[in-house]
Every structure is written in C-alpha cells, then in structure tokens.
Amino acid sequence: SQTGGPGCPVRLRSGPCRPQVAHPAESITQVELNRPEKRNAMNRAFWSEMVECFNEIAGDPSCRVVVFSAAGKVFTAGIDLMDMAGDVLNPEGDDTARVAWNVKKIIAKYQETFTVIEKCPKPVVVAIHGACVGGGVDLITACDIRLCTQDAWFQVKEVDIGLAADVGTLQRLPKVIGSRSLVNELALTARKMFADEAKSSGLVSRVFADKDAMMAAALEMAEEIAGRSPVAVQGTKINLVYSRDHSVAEGLDYMATWNMSMLQTQDVMKSAQAAMEKKSPKTIAFSKL
C-alpha cells in the first residue's frame, strides 16, 4: 500500500500515533512517528503498526534505505502508560503462573516491534531531536545509524516505574556504545544523557545544530546508501548484525557462505567498471532486490 516515488507528496497513513510512511527520494522510505500532541507516546496501535510497516518495507524492492524520524517537538516520550496500562499492568490469568504466561506473550510481542527494524535488511538511519525516553531508546538501539540534534537527550526511564527495561535497551545498548560504566549508570539511575555525551560515547555518530540540518544530512546519507548496490548494502547490514552476536571465526564463515552467491551478482562488474571510469556508484542502474 505504499505509493509514490521521488517528487510525489508524502502519503500519510490514517490514525493517531502510527508511523507514517513517505518517499522523499528514489529508493528511500521515510517513516515518521506522528502523534505530536502526545509527544509521540507509543500507544497500543503503535506496536502492531510498526511490525506491519517494517514487514512491508522488508519486502518492497523499491526501497533500499529507511530514514526514521519524528514529527513535533520531541522524538518520543516513550510508552503511553495510560493507554497501555490494561495490557501491561493487569494481564489476565487464573493464577500467578497463568498471568506470567500472558506477560511473556505481551513482552515478546513488544520486543518483536523493535526487532523487525533489525531483521529488515534495509539499513535504517534514525534522526532524533528533543526527548528520546524509555521505549524510544529501545527503538533507536535497534536502528543502524543514529544521528541527533544538539538539543536531543536520552533517558533509560524504566527503572523509574519499577521495572527492568525489557524490550531491547538492556540487550542492545551495551553492544551499541563503548563504555559499560556509562550504560550501567544510565540504566540504573535513569539520568538524562545529552547530545555531547551521546556523541562522545558513540550512541550517535553525528550531532547537528537543529532538526533541519539533521534531516538534510540524514537524507543525504540515505542517498549515499541508496546509490550503492543493494546486494552490497543489504549483505553488509545482515552480516554486521550477524557478527555482533557471533565469534569472529563464525562471522567469517557465515560471510564466506553468504558471498558464495552474492559475489555472483552483476553489480560487482557494473561497480568495478564505474570505478575504473571514475564514475560514482550512484550513476549505475542496479536491478531491484
């Protein structure tokens, strides 16, 4: 149900708080949190909509890279406790074990919401401005490249409401930034981290003066990625995710097995020829993937 292409107006999905999808340039899909009146708080609709949205993107050969951003004054205030209280705070069940059974189902469903970003073979560049709280940190750590504005701040908030963050932050944040002491401090004290520390710690790889500058850079970066062979780009993402969770020897073996077929692409020839002719990869017409 995604339409449009370069130059066409942004097509919004109906409904509150759902991710909106647009196509700002060829081969680029932009997903936007769009519930600004509630500070983009994640309500019930959000969870299933995200899965559906990224499953579509994963299967859409005309998309090669995703830019993820948010409308309004902040990136997201995290989970909308009011809307979701029923699910999270009062799960059904005749006894403790049966409640637990349903709790696990709910958590697994929410975990999947962010894991779809990681499973999607197209790289996801996330652009963060203002607050990025709680579930927002779970979300951005599942993305591939993180950019933020100078006014952005990050907060692992879960410990403040009596629970250990369970939809990705505790699993991904330590593999995303370099300082374990900082990860522990953020998760255990729920203190805010601002843009400069986010940059120096490696949570984001670039900081921008304001949202306009960031979005321009994010799109430019997306165009760089979209202009390269999708076989190369998506193989790179898949193997980067694989290598995070495996030993170097395992990663090398998987990589070689992957490239048994992937090196047989015409893209290598096309790219090599362009390189010899001093042309940019962006001038090459790659087949869809």
Add this chain to the structure above:
Amino acid sequence: SQTGGPGCPVRLRSGPCRPQVAHPAESITQVELNRPEKRNAMNRAFWSEMVECFNEIAGDPSCRVVVFSAAGKVFTAGIDLMDMAGDVLNPEGDDTARVAWNVKKIIAKYQETFTVIEKCPKPVVVAIHGACVGGGVDLITACDIRLCTQDAWFQVKEVDIGLAADVGTLQRLPKVIGSRSLVNELALTARKMFADEAKSSGLVSRVFADKDAMMAAALEMAEEIAGRSPVAVQGTKINLVYSRDHSVAEGLDYMATWNMSMLQTQDVMKSAQAAMEKKSPKTIAFSKL
C-alpha cells in the same frame, strides 16, 4: 554481622587489609579497602574476606546498592606479592601436573573473589583515587559503575611480573571499554593510563576534582539507585550482566522469562502512581527484596 543504618557510625571490621563495611545512608552499604599503610595491597586475608563480605551483601535485604572505595592515599597497589609469594610462586605438588592442579585451584579462588561482585545482584559503584594497579583493575572491572578523581591512574601491571593477568582484567576490560587497540596496549605494555583517557575511553563514566567531590557524588548516585524499586534495579543489573555474554536474541528471551514474575510486583503500580502524581520514586516505600 552487619549492623547500623542511616546515621549510625561506620562499623569497621577487625584485622588488617580487609574490606571494611559501613552504612552511610539507608539501603546503602559502603565497602572500603582499609590497609593504607601498605597502599591497600591485597594480602591473603583479602581474598576470602571479599567473598564473605559480598555473600553477606547479596543476602542482606536492607542493602540495595554498594559503594566501594579505599582509605588512604591510593585505591590499591594491587596484589601484595610479599604476603602471597608462597601461594602464587611456590604451589605444592609432586610433579609439574600436580603443581598445575594446585595452581588452577588458587587462580580459580582468586577469580571468584572478584566474580562475587558481579554475581551480587546489588549494583556496585566504585570510586577510585590515586593508583589503581594490577589486581585493582581486575576488581574495578567487575564493578558496575566506575568513578575516579582527576589524580587517578590505572595500570594493568601483570605483564611486568611475568604473567598474563588471570583474575579478570583480560576477560572483562575488553567488554568494559570501547577501544580494543587501547585494551591491548594497556595489557601488553603495562603503561599507566590517567583519568582523562580513562574518561574518554569509557573506563570511568565520570571524573571528579578530588576524593571528597567524588565520594559525595558516589553517595548521591547510590541514593538515586537506592531510592528506586529494588525489583527493577536488581533485575536491571542481572540482565545487563547476562546480555554482555549472550546474543541479543538470547538476551531478549531471558529478559522476557525474567519479567514473567518480576512484572507482577507491586512496585510497578506504586511507581506508576507516584509518576502520575509527579512524585519522586524516592518517596515510595518498597518492600524489601
């Protein structure tokens, strides 16, 4: 045998070079290396005392967070070679294999000394001033949050006495800081690293002008942690340690299984209500854990 509580004077344990335990504020336990005349060198008594000390803390429901620091001019000069030479340099055994058998027993015992810090579900904030040498680095890498003074320096010293660091540094340091080149340099050359590089590399998350400022901040941080739900805080530590050693998928599954029961705590309700009433989590009376 731990007594006291908020306001009561610090209770010291008897004996030289053993960690001393105090209770500077409610739910906070302070452990202090206290053998300043020997630069807090770790002698024979130290090893078993540490295990006993952290086993007590792990089982003490009135403790929610630990501050670890050192008396005197430096944090620690590392292992007291004089006192321990017999054990380490001349293990018993009728032949090489039998000596090796005893060597492994000794190493395993020393490794356990620092692993108890990691196994203890209560977060441990370590505050380092002056020298932190050899066994000191093994110790602090097993803690959760590292703070230091401007005059602190760190040295992986083992290579200087003819051995590969075998009680934790080589295993934990590479998972604690982001730069593998730096880890290798420190471990292979035994050069000193000073506070600024410790901060920029992520070994510590904060640097303070002097020990007083650091201790005040360490206690403040401990109070922040102690004021939050112990179910949330200890579940966070346990899952952060778990995720370090597992893939993201394994970590997510363990997290969901953990929270099957832990989300059924009253602390979530209490915390959510406090949040809605704009009260600090520190105002909530959580049950002991």
Add this chain to the structure above:
Amino acid sequence: SQTGGPGCPVRLRSGPCRPQVAHPAESITQVELNRPEKRNAMNRAFWSEMVECFNEIAGDPSCRVVVFSAAGKVFTAGIDLMDMAGDVLNPEGDDTARVAWNVKKIIAKYQETFTVIEKCPKPVVVAIHGACVGGGVDLITACDIRLCTQDAWFQVKEVDIGLAADVGTLQRLPKVIGSRSLVNELALTARKMFADEAKSSGLVSRVFADKDAMMAAALEMAEEIAGRSPVAVQGTKINLVYSRDHSVAEGLDYMATWNMSMLQTQDVMKSAQAAMEKKSPKTIAFSKL
C-alpha cells in the same frame, strides 16, 4: 630465512608488493608493505606471502613483537582489482553452484591472510599513515595495537564495488571500536574517517604528527613489549583474543587452564626479583619461547 638482529641493516625480501621483513632491534620484527609505486595495493603475490611471513614469525623464537608499517606515501590502497580481477570476478565452475564452491575457497583463502596475524602469538603493532582503504581496514583490524599519523584516513570501500566486505572488516571492526552507529555508517556509506575520529572512536589508540614520530613511538612501544617476559606477553595476546569471542566465565576458565603451566615459568621469579630490586623488566634475560 630471517637474519639480522639489533643494529644490522634491514633485510628486504625480493619481489614486488610483498611484505618485507626487517629486524630494527633485538626481538623485534618489522614487516613492511613495499609496493609504493602502486600505493601498496594488494596483488596476488601478497596473499600467500603474508601467510608464509606470519607463519615464520609465529615459529621464530627470536621474535617477540611485530611492527607492521608501509613504505611510500600511503599505507595501502586496498586490493589491486586489476591484478586480481580474474580470481575474484571470474571464478571457474560449470554451473552457479560450482562457481559458488570456488568463490568460497577464494574468500576463505583471503580471510586466512589476515587471520594469521591474529593467530600469531606475538603482538602486532600497526603504524598507519596516509590512506588505509578497503583490504587495508581488514588488515589493521586483525592487528593488536593501532597507531596512525595525523594525515591518515580510513575507508571501508567494499560497498562501492558492489560487495559486502568479506575478509574481516564486518567481523572485527565492530569488536574493535566502541560505537556501533559509526561502524555501520562507515561500512554502509564508504565515507572516509580521519585521524581525529579514528582516535576518539578508539580505532587507533594514538595519533602522531608525522610518520617519523609514529615510527619512533611504534618501535619504542615494541621495545617495551619485547623487554617483558614472552610467556607473559604471548599469553596475554592469546587470552585477549580468546576473551573477545567468549563469555567472561568461559574466558576465566580458559585463562586458569592456560596458567596451570604458564605460571610455572621461571620468568615470574626473575620478574618478581627484578621488581623487588627496582630493576626494569628489560634488564632480565628471559629464555626464548
């Protein structure tokens, strides 16, 4: 076939583009990329020469540490596509599966070229100046300590020629530097990273004004390492590599098993005695290993 020792002139190997080996000081082996007229591009001869070279070093008891550098204006321009096009772009095979079979053989062979650096128990200090592109990044991430000049730059180039980097970068780079966002950005966009960012991200642990300063520092660092017990140094490298790919508990067990024999070295006694007499480890005559 390696000769020389401290003070003797550098002995070069014959042939174009092969790593050259010299002995600038006792126990130090220097390996140099030496095909400056082709910007040290890696041609066919390079791959097998590297394996042979590091196998020799691994078995040479008179070598305790390796310095790896490059002659000419840049470190390396990466793979020499012209020379290697036959192998990589046109592998033999009667059908897709049989081509794939040969592709895997080729990739596995190239992977081994850099893995020998990691398997070599002697630490490898790499000194990088000017460009370090494509295969160069695969190479340096397999080294232990990375230094660079102020004019150095790094580029994960593979995505530009239509393929996912398959000889080590995607597997090792994420375990070498702290920021996952930066790793992904570099690998997906093929943008250049300059010395300052290489330092702040942890890819290199030191930056120098020019090549002379860097080489002097590299040799000094190598002398520091060469002056320490080879039992300690090589055991440290082996266990650092092991711990990268294992949990902390696994790493501790392996370390203890390793030191069952290694702690029975005379080097510990010699080193302990030197330490008590306030002598440098460099004054000790250690047996060869």
Add this chain to the structure above:
Amino acid sequence: SQTGGPGCPVRLRSGPCRPQVAHPAESITQVELNRPEKRNAMNRAFWSEMVECFNEIAGDPSCRVVVFSAAGKVFTAGIDLMDMAGDVLNPEGDDTARVAWNVKKIIAKYQETFTVIEKCPKPVVVAIHGACVGGGVDLITACDIRLCTQDAWFQVKEVDIGLAADVGTLQRLPKVIGSRSLVNELALTARKMFADEAKSSGLVSRVFADKDAMMAAALEMAEEIAGRSPVAVQGTKINLVYSRDHSVAEGLDYMATWNMSMLQTQDVMKSAQAAMEKKSPKTIAFSKL
C-alpha cells in the same frame, strides 16, 4: 475456527492436501495429513496451512496436546515436486545473487513450516504408518514423541534429487537419534530405514502392529499428557527444547528463571494434594493456559 470437543464428530477443513483438525477427546487436538490420493504429498497449500494451523493451536487454551497422523495408505511421500517445481526450481531474479535472495526466502518459509511445531508449547505426538519420505522426515523430527507401525519406513530422500535436505532433517535428526554413523548413512545414501531399526536407533520410541493399535496408543498417551497440569507439561516441552540447544549450566539457569513464576501456580498444590490422596492427576480440574 476450531470447534467441537470430546465426542463431537471430526471437523474437516476444506481443500486438498491441507492438514485436517479434529478433537477426539477433551483437550486433545488431532491434525491429519489428508490427501491420500496423492500419498499425502506436500503441495503449495500445505506450507502456509501448517503455519496457520499450529499458530491457532499454540494460542488455543482448550488444547493441551496434539496428535499428528495421516490418512490413507502412507504417512507422506514428501514434497510434491510437480506442484512445487515453479517455486523451487525456477525462482525469480535478475542475476545469480537476486535468485539466491529469493531462494533463501523460500527455504526460510519452508523451514518455518516445521519449526512452528517446535515453537508450539503443546507437545506433539506423531503417529507414522507406511512411507515417511523426504519432507516427512523433516516434519516428524520437529515433533516431540514419535510412534510408528511395523510397516513404517523412513527415507531421507533429498540427496536423490540433487540437494542437501534444507528444511530441518540435517539439523534435527542428529539431535533426535543416538548414532551419528547411522544419521550420516541415511542422509548420504538415501537408503530406507524400517521400523525395527527406527526403534533400536531411537527415532521412534514405540512400534505397533498396525495403524489401529498405534492410534489407540497415541490417543491414550495424549490423554495421559492432557490429564496433567498444562503449566507442568508445556513448561517441560519448552525447557526440553531449550536444553537441546544450550549447555547444562545455561539450561539450569533458564529453568530456574522459568520456574520463578511457574512454581507459583495453583496446579502444584492441587497436584500435591491429589498425590497425597492417591488420586490420579487426571481427576484434577486445572485452569486453562
């Protein structure tokens, strides 16, 4: 859409070759391959129907155990090559890499078809008569308990059509039976294995004279399982699958974490009381799960 209960007639689904679902007794769901005119060959409809069927069963609290069997003269002849040739033999794609991309998607989809059986927390008892060929072996190795008739035979057929079995047999069969030599022989030679060897090798745990005897025993076994606490039964399956793929230490930790909540079920009390009163568990009314 599953109806009925004990005593009600079997409700069949529409369409050829799809698994049919019935409820022969309380809490028992029976799934039957029902395309006897084609020897229950697995056609295109089969794959998605299986996923849907087991997802329903997984979420159906009135089902506690599954019996899987086949109508007609044989269990299954495996994949229906005629019907599926288009998918498997001629996948789309502009070049080798793009064909490979689609091949992986197809295989992953087929793998999921049998993995749903394993992911379903309700135990699956499979009853095999006559031929069980190719995809049939993939299917039964994903089930929990295997029974067969005296006339049953098994054949890992894939090597005969030029491919390595890729939807589960090579992964699960070696973990299902005890003799690695036998597994290799079966997979490499495609020879038939008959009921007696299936029993002595442990592929099946019981052999019956004919299908009637087997089905009666399968249902009796299903009733035994259905009569016990679903908290106990499903926790047992989940932890048996977990322990297959983890070390004993990992398995023990996961088990303890699992039972943090699951031991708080009323089923333990009810069961303990029944045990003391010498009553069968089958007399207890357990809540649904």
Add this chain to the structure above:
Amino acid sequence: SQTGGPGCPVRLRSGPCRPQVAHPAESITQVELNRPEKRNAMNRAFWSEMVECFNEIAGDPSCRVVVFSAAGKVFTAGIDLMDMAGDVLNPEGDDTARVAWNVKKIIAKYQETFTVIEKCPKPVVVAIHGACVGGGVDLITACDIRLCTQDAWFQVKEVDIGLAADVGTLQRLPKVIGSRSLVNELALTARKMFADEAKSSGLVSRVFADKDAMMAAALEMAEEIAGRSPVAVQGTKINLVYSRDHSVAEGLDYMATWNMSMLQTQDVMKSAQAAMEKKSPKTIAFSKL
C-alpha cells in the same frame, strides 16, 4: 572427617537421610543414601549434606573414584514432599516478584546439590536398584557411569505434581541417552521405564541380576579406575564434561591447553614403562592428586 582406608569398617555419618560415606577399598569412596524406612526420600537435611559431602571428596587426595548407592529396598522415592513442603510450596515474599526471587534461590540451591557431583573431578559410578523416582533421576544423570539391577525402574515424576523438573533432569537426560523421542515421552507422561529399556536406550551401561552382583561389579569397576593415574582419570572426566557443552573445535582447544601441564606428569613415564614391561597400571604407585 573421613577416616579409614582399605579394610577398615564402614564409617557412617549420624542422622537420618544423609548420605553415608565409607571406604571399601584403597582410593575408593562409597556414598550411600541411608534412610531406608522412608524409601531414601530426599528431605531437607539431604541437600546441604550432599554439597558438603562432595566438596570433601573433591578435595580429598586419597579418593580417586566414588561409588554411589542406596541402602534398603529402593534407590530413592525422590523428594520428600512432606518434609519440604514449606520450602517449595510456600516460599516467603511480600508480592509475586519477591516470592519468585526466593523461589529462584531455592531452586538454584537444589540444582547445586546435583551439580557438585558433576563438578567433583573424581568419577562417580552410581548403582541403582529398585525405584529411582523424581529427584533420583536428577541425581543419577549427574553421575558419570550408571549401573542398575534387573528390578530397577526409573520415573521422571515431576509433571505429576504440577511442575517441570527443574533440578537437572530436563537438562541432562537428553544429553545422557540417545533417543529424544524417549526422553520426551518419559518427561511428559511420567511413565515408568524398566531396566531393559534403560539399557537399550543407553541410560545405564550395564544391568545385573541383583544388587549383590551389581555392587561387586561397581566396586570392581571402581578398582579399575582407582588403579589408573589420577591425572589421567580426572583429566578425562573434566574434559568429557567440558566437551558435552562445547563444539568439537572448542573441546579440542581446551583439551590441548589442559594437557600443556598435565602431560608433564611423571605418571606418563611410569605408565609407559609399566606397559612395556607388561605390568598392569594397578601395580604403579602414583602420587596423590
């Protein structure tokens, strides 16, 4: 506190239901369940006594092998629900999460009870007669060699009292016998398995006509083991346990690292010389380990 040696009378420990320790022959320790009036049901005292008992054995250089058996008419009826109901059925805790916390502590403690058998480097031969139910199966799967009488039977009983077996059976049984279908059947249906099936499935490696014959064979086997180099025997056990939970490549590397020191034992020389002189290893005087 263990006394005696070859020829000395069996020394029993005081107290009901605790394992009793004797020394039927040189270097052999016999541990016996001895609460026959309660069918050797495992009561509260049992758990801590087992840990103490095996820790002593692990550290006792005069013991080289353990024979584990039971007094009375049966091996064991499993956990003594009456005695342990308080612990298991009514754990303390102010809310569900805090009860869960205590449940985990209890389970971990019980798991450790059997894991000490596995961690003890001396091989444990278990001799089973009559019933071996519930906790008994957890116990014997942690032993190294299993023998039984013709009248022995085994029952994984936990599902009958509403819980998944959580102290070792679900983790170890699938790695102990070859047929996964049989493991699942036993654990899910709680049916009894008799001696013949225990033998054919590989749970036990030998079956004897009666207890006297079995005990004689167990002691003879223990003497065979005790007569060999303890360096060889205990290294064999440790590496067999290690290889169960690791890949072959990991196991080979650990084995080689282990034997770096262990091959330097005098036992190899002594054994090789005895072999050349056609003497039994039992004639060699090995040093204690």
Add this chain to the structure above:
Amino acid sequence: SQTGGPGCPVRLRSGPCRPQVAHPAESITQVELNRPEKRNAMNRAFWSEMVECFNEIAGDPSCRVVVFSAAGKVFTAGIDLMDMAGDVLNPEGDDTARVAWNVKKIIAKYQETFTVIEKCPKPVVVAIHGACVGGGVDLITACDIRLCTQDAWFQVKEVDIGLAADVGTLQRLPKVIGSRSLVNELALTARKMFADEAKSSGLVSRVFADKDAMMAAALEMAEEIAGRSPVAVQGTKINLVYSRDHSVAEGLDYMATWNMSMLQTQDVMKSAQAAMEKKSPKTIAFSKL
C-alpha cells in the same frame, strides 16, 4: 599425484606406515593403513602423511567419496609409543612453561591429523576389522560412517598410559554414540568394547561376518554415494558437521544461506528429470566439483 580410475590397479605410496591410496571404482578413493608388520601402529611419518593425503583428496574433483580401511590382521594398535616417545615424552623447553608451549604445538598438530578427515567435504566411510585401539578411536570418530566386522573391538586406551585422550576421542565420541554412561565407562576404564555393543550403542551402523563382506559392502555404499550429485552429497556432509556443533536455529540459518547458491545447480534439474523418468541418479553425468 593420484592416478588411475575404475579398473586400474591399486597405486601404493612408498614408505612404511603411511596411508596408501587407491581408486577401486570411479569417483571413489580408498585410503589404507598399511604397516601390517607393526599392527598399523601410527608412527611419526603417519601424522604429516595423513594431512597431505586428505588435503589432496579434498581438492581432487575426481573423488566423491572415500573408503578408509587397513591392511593386515587389525585396523590399528594406535600410537607407536616407541617411535614417538621423543616427541611426546620429552618435549623441549627451558622451563615448565616453555615445555608446555611445545606440548601444545605437538598436540595441536596431532589433532589436525584427524580433523582433516572432518574438514574434507567428501564423505569418509571407515571399515574396521580386528583391534581398533587408542589413536584408532580418535581416527574413526572423525569419519562419517563406521562399519565393522564381527571380530572387531574398540579400546579407548589412553588412560592406561597416564593421559587423557587428547586428539579427538573425548570430544567426538560423546557426539557419535547415544549413551553417555557408556562413553564415560569406556574412557575411564579402558575396557574393550566388541562389535555387538558397538552396533547397539550406535558407534557403527553395520556389522559384517568378515572383512571381505565388509569391504564389499563399504564399496557398494561408496558407489551409492558416488553416484549422487556431489553438490548434494558434499553439502550434506558440511551441514551435518555444522549442525553437530550448533543450535537447530543456527543450523537452519546456515543451511538456507548455503543453499542460496547450491540450489542453483543443474544437478537438481538433472536429478528431478531422472526421478520423473524413473532412472537411478547413478545414470546421471554430474559435472565435477
């Protein structure tokens, strides 16, 4: 340097105790231990010759399957202690650590001798008659399919000469047969196991009356394997080895990645067509691999 083909006389290699290579039928290579006057004891020449032999076979496209057997009265008496005593019993080194270093090198080299069998992608059928002792068990557990004569017996002998078996038996035997109790008994007591128990335990998959019958069956089995697509056969072996050391999920993912290219072989089409025409796969002319 391998010559011959179907019908040509067996070409033997020169020298004592080296594996001899012949080509009894098209695409089949036979390797034979041939030092009957020393009961095929493995001497120094054996180790490097085996590596060379299997590396040749791995790279020889005219070989599709290997039969491994032994000349003379027994399969092998294991390591030739006399010939190898220097290496194994007196390794060089200035102190314990340096001796250990050399010990590890030697063990690693011997381990590689058998691991080459496993790494060779062509299936290896081993035919055992008479004694198979010590190193012989290491050898056969690295093969894919094991056959033996009625007079064959197997002995894990290492514990008798004071060492833990360190070149494969302790790592592979537990993954080769189903009964852990039996594995432990064999390795800890060094007792002999005869053909019937080898069959019932799954060590071998078939037993034959005498060597002639076994060799005929081994060749027939080899012909079955050689007659099928080498893409299918070798992919099957590689994935069976992979799945042994990985979880089912990991194995499935690797399998799918492997078949991305391998399913694009013409062999599938050729095989499918032959199947539809009711022809044996052996009638198909597959390209070399």
